[in-house]
Amino acid sequence: xxxxxxxxxxxxxxxxxxxxxxxxxxxxxxxxxxxxxxxxxxxxxxxxxxxxxxxxxxxxxxxxxxxxxxxxxxxxxxxxxxxxxxxxxxxxxxxxxxxxxxxxxxxxxxxxxxxxxxxxxxxxxxxxxxxxxxxxxxxxxxxxxxxxxxxxxxxxxxxxxxxxxxxxxxxxxxxxxxxxxxxxxxxxxxxxxxxxxxxxxxxxxxxxxxxxxxxxxxxxxxxxxxxxxxxxxxxxxxxxxxxxxxxxxxxxxxxxxxxxxxxxxxxxxxxxxxxxxxxxxxxxxxxxxxxxxxxxxxxxxxxxxxxxxxxxxxxxxxxxxxxxxxxxxxxxxxxxxxxxxxxxxxxxxxxxxxxxxxxxxxxxxxxxxxxxxxxxxxxxxxxxxxxxxxxxxxxxxxxxxxxxxx
Amino acid sequence: xxxxxxxxxxxxxxxxxxxxxxxxxxxxxxxxxxxxxxxxxxxxxxxxxxxxxxxxxxxxxxxxxxxxxxxxxxxxxxxxxxxxxxxxxxxxxxxxxxxxxxxxxxxxxxxxxxxxxxxxxxxxxxxxxxxxxxxxxxxxxxxxxxxxxxxxxxxxxxxxxxxxxxxxxxxxxxxxxxxxxxxxxxxxxxxxxxxxxxxxxxxxxxxxxxxxxxxxxxxxxxxxxxxxxxxxxxxxxxxxxxxxxxxxxxxxxxxxxxxxxxxxxxxxxxxxxxxxxxxxxxxxxxxxxxxxxxxxxxxxxxxxxxxxxxxxxxxxxxxxxxxxxxxxxxxxxxxxxxxxxxxxxxxxxxxxxxxxxxxxxxxxxxxxxxxxxxxxxxxxxxxxxxxxxxxxxxxxxxxxxxxxxx
Numbered sequence: 107x108x109x110x111x112x113x114x115x116x117x118x119x120x121x122x123x124x125x126x127x128x129x130x131x132x133x134x135x136x137x138x139x140x141x142x143x144x145x146x147x148x149x150x151x152x153x154x155x156x157x158x159x160x161x162x163x164x165x166x167x168x169x170x171x172x173x174x175x176x177x178x179x180x181x182x183x184x185x186x187x188x189x190x191x192x193x194x195x196x197x198x199x200x201x202x203x204x205x206x207x208x209x210x211x212x213x214x215x216x217x218x219x220x221x222x223x224x225x226x227x228x229x230x231x232x233x234x235x236x237x238x239x240x241x242x243x244x245x246x247x248x249x250x251x252x253x254x255x256x257x258x259x260x261x262x263x264x265x266x267x268x269x270x271x272x273x274x275x276x277x278x279x280x281x282x283x284x285x286x287x288x289x290x291x292x293x294x295x296x297x298x299x300x301x302x303x304x305x306x307x308x309x310x311x312x313x314x315x316x317x318x319x320x321x322x323x324x325x326x327x328x329x330x331x332x333x334x335x336x337x338x339x340x341x342x343x344x345x346x347x348x349x350x351x352x353x354x355x356x357x358x359x360x361x362x363x364x365x366x367x368x369x370x371x372x373x374x375x376x377x378x379x380x381x382x383x384x385x386x387x388x389x390x391x392x393x394x395x396x397x398x399x400x401x402x403x404x405x406x407x408x409x410x411x412x413x414x415x416x417x418x419x420x421x422x423x424x425x426x427x428x429x430x431x432x433x434x435x436x437x438x439x440x441x442x443x444x445x446x447x448x449x450x451x452x453x454x455x456x457x458x459x460x461x462x463x464x465x466x467x468x469x470x471x472x473x474x475x476x477x478x479x480x481x482x483x484x485x486x487x488x489x490x491x492x493x494x495x496x497x498x499x500x501x502x503x504x505x506x507x508x509x510x511x512x
Numbered sequence: 513x514x515x516x517x518x519x520x521x522x523x524x525x526x527x528x529x530x531x532x533x534x535x536x537x538x539x540x541x542x543x544x545x546x547x548x549x550x551x552x553x554x555x556x557x558x559x560x561x562x563x564x565x566x567x568x569x570x571x572x573x574x575x576x577x578x579x580x581x582x583x584x585x586x587x588x589x590x591x592x593x594x595x596x597x598x599x600x601x602x603x604x605x606x607x608x609x610x611x612x613x614x615x616x617x618x619x620x621x622x623x624x625x626x627x628x629x630x631x632x633x634x635x636x637x638x639x640x641x642x643x644x645x646x647x648x649x650x651x652x653x654x655x656x657x658x659x660x661x662x663x664x665x666x667x668x669x670x671x672x673x674x675x676x677x678x679x680x681x682x683x684x685x686x687x688x689x690x691x692x693x694x695x696x697x698x699x700x701x702x703x704x705x706x707x708x709x710x711x712x713x714x715x716x717x718x719x720x721x722x723x724x725x726x727x728x729x730x731x732x733x734x735x736x737x738x739x740x741x742x743x744x745x746x747x748x749x750x751x752x753x754x755x756x757x758x759x760x761x762x763x764x765x766x767x768x769x770x771x772x773x774x775x776x777x778x779x780x781x782x783x784x785x786x787x788x789x790x791x792x793x794x795x796x797x798x799x800x801x802x803x804x805x806x807x808x809x810x811x812x813x814x815x816x817x818x819x820x821x822x823x824x825x826x827x828x829x830x831x832x833x834x835x836x837x838x839x840x841x842x843x844x845x846x847x848x849x850x851x852x853x854x855x856x857x858x859x860x861x862x863x864x865x866x867x868x869x870x871x872x873x874x875x876x877x878x879x880x881x882x883x884x885x886x887x888x889x890x891x892x893x894x895x896x897x898x899x900x901x902x903x904x905x906x907x908x909x910x911x912x913x914x915x916x917x918x
Contacts, residue, residue, distance in 0.1 A: 119683055276813055306911060490909055
């Protein structure tokens with residue numbers, strides 16, 4: 107008997123999350139056991155309010171192909187946590203809606219919070235004897251999911267950070283007759299994978315960014331100032347990359363050291379990032395020209411530096427998810443297993459979603475060197491293959507063309 | 513008798529300022545009347561301290577070709593204003609250095625401050641009977657030079673802004689079940705050309721960015737809040753683009769309304785951008801989710817969205833400068849004359865540098881519509897041709913390869 111598929115996206119967007127959506131939809135349409143493919147609008151939260159679309163119908167247009175290379179989340183996203191208590195009425199409501207639409211396969215593309223949703227729905231299904239299969243498709247620029255070598259979205263974000271930091275370093279050195287410090291703040295609250303990718307920006311040994319700080323290691327402000335002074339002797343235009351989540355190792359983010367200071371015109375606390383805080387610290391303690399740059403949301407939504415490897419893997423994760431579900435898997439997340447780095451070789455697998463959700467994978471301690479101010483070359487072997495390859499984007503009037511819901 | 517060329521770069525970098533450098537050097541090397549080509553390191557300021565290189569020698573390597581597509585300023589830049597008084601000894605020092613190096617032709621790639629340098633040096637030459645020819649090659653992402661249709665660097669920066677604003681708008685709408693305002697602050701202190709380019713991000717009529725504010729029109733905070741409220745009714749995830757230099761029309765920048773408020777840990781005033789100020793204003797007056805994004809230095813130094821038209825024109829400006837100087841011109845800047853927009857057709861000319869320096873060209877008043885909150889379609893005809901075409905960049909390990917001085 108034919109069943110329908112439903113697919114949703116959840117959490118922050120990435121450059122390739124729509125690649126996985128494309129994978130699920132295009133592969134789902136090929137299956138003889140599948141009839142229609144629904145997309146939840148704004149994830150499980152939107153679906154609860156009956157917001158969904160017939161995304162399989164896009165296949166008859168060029169739109170589905172355009173979805174593949176569009177950043178953001180085509181279906182819209184949500185940050186909605188299902189109740190811990192499986193007896194909560196929201197579950198029976200959801201499963202009634204699934205049954206009404208004759209859903210046989212549920213795919214959720216997201217990070218560890220989204221895997222929590224897959225975990226709860228699959229456990230509720232097991233409890234109630236529902237045969238709907240629930241599969242998670244990983245996605246996060248943070249690269250912090252356990253049980254997988256890496257996550258779709260990371261490779262393109264890493265390439266974005268490496269390229270942009272190289273550009274910023276080029277800009278920062280045009281007045282190289284004057285000393286200066288440029289602090290670049292990269293996304294990553296708890297895991298430093300994306301900030302570590304800034305080391306790929308170096309054109310030669312000792313090139314900028316000379317200093318790199320991750321949240322995995324306690325940040326010592328005095329030691330930082332000493333390092334900066336030391337490095338300025340050989341690199342007059344110093345670029346430092348930091349994770350937004352650098353912290354003192356005792357539970358306080360570095361940005362929090364500043365947050366109780368500024369009050370805006372309206373009496374609100376002015377939130378300062380860690381980069382801004384360190385900018386002021388360098389100005390005060392060293393007195394050289396200093397600026398901080400917070401890389402903006404383009405880290406997660408730019409298509410400028412799409413890595414072909416990353417996009418292909420994101421699509422394949424969606425394809426593999428369809429196969430896994432049709433073969434009977436449920437309560438699983440698709441995982442990446444690296445066979446080797448040189449030449450790079452990957453296989454796909456699955457892991458129990460219950461041991462993935464709500465966990466975070468840090469950058470290995472042994473890759474963080476020089477008193478927490480640099481990253482070892484082992485990271486290059488890990489990350490570089492993920493950033494490879496160019497994706498030609500469809501354009502119109504010179505600007506990349508994006509799919510969007512009408 | 514053969515003479516030498518000297519070339520320098522000055523002011524802020526652009527994505528194609530090295531394209532003009534490439535044009536001067538590659539064309540200079542072809543001239544029978546030219547012997548060597550020197551590059552000033554860090555502009556006229558560096559040259560005063562005898563910092564220069566034999567940039568013509570790069571021709572025997574691949575490096576010169578790499579310079580063409582490298583953003584930033586390969587020779588390094590400066591912000592140095594020559595004295596108003598032509599009797600200042602710095603002039604005789606400079607001309608002695610020129611004569612020592614047998615300089616016949618001086619090229620300076622920069623914006624209106626740099627044209628001031630060309631003006632003064634050419635006037636000193638006229639006064640003292642020197643036959644060195646001084647030519648300015650325009651460069652600025654601000655597009656604010658008079659006497660030229662546009663400036664090299666603007667097209668790529670405009671394409672960058674349009675693309676990134678489209679990406680940001682895509683990111684901003686993933687939670688489209690909630691109202692939100694995203695304020696994007698674009699470079700441009702006095703002229704709004706670059707901010708206006710954000711209108712090219714629209715995918716359809718009425719698309720984001722729905723509101724665009726330039727420094728050319730007085731900014732009324734109350735009217736702004738009313739516009740935002742009105743627009744949120746039809747566009748729940750609203751994107752607003754503003755120039756950093758928006759002002760109240762009475763000489764005060766909007767960002768200055770906030771700047772006397774926050775004091776950091778060290779007692780310094782915390783400088784807030786106009787975007788951050790408006791973020792707080794929207795939070796206070798409307799209460800919806802709001803964030804501001806300051807587009808960083810990549811606006812001027814990213815090679816991600818190089819426009820082929822812009823790069824080609826930058827190279828041609830350098831080539832044309834060499835021809836103009838050899839034909840006897842001095843005290844001139846290379847200008848762009850648009851023959852028509854559809855199909856786009858450009859010719860090159862020269863204009864008296866004295867009527868260019870220290871002047872700024874605003875966006876025409878008739879192109880700024882809807883009480884200063886939008887840009888007319890006439891701008892599209894003007895700007896779109898300049899953003900066209902793709903440039904394939906040399907890469908290594910997946911990251912764009914840049915030239916740099918050893």
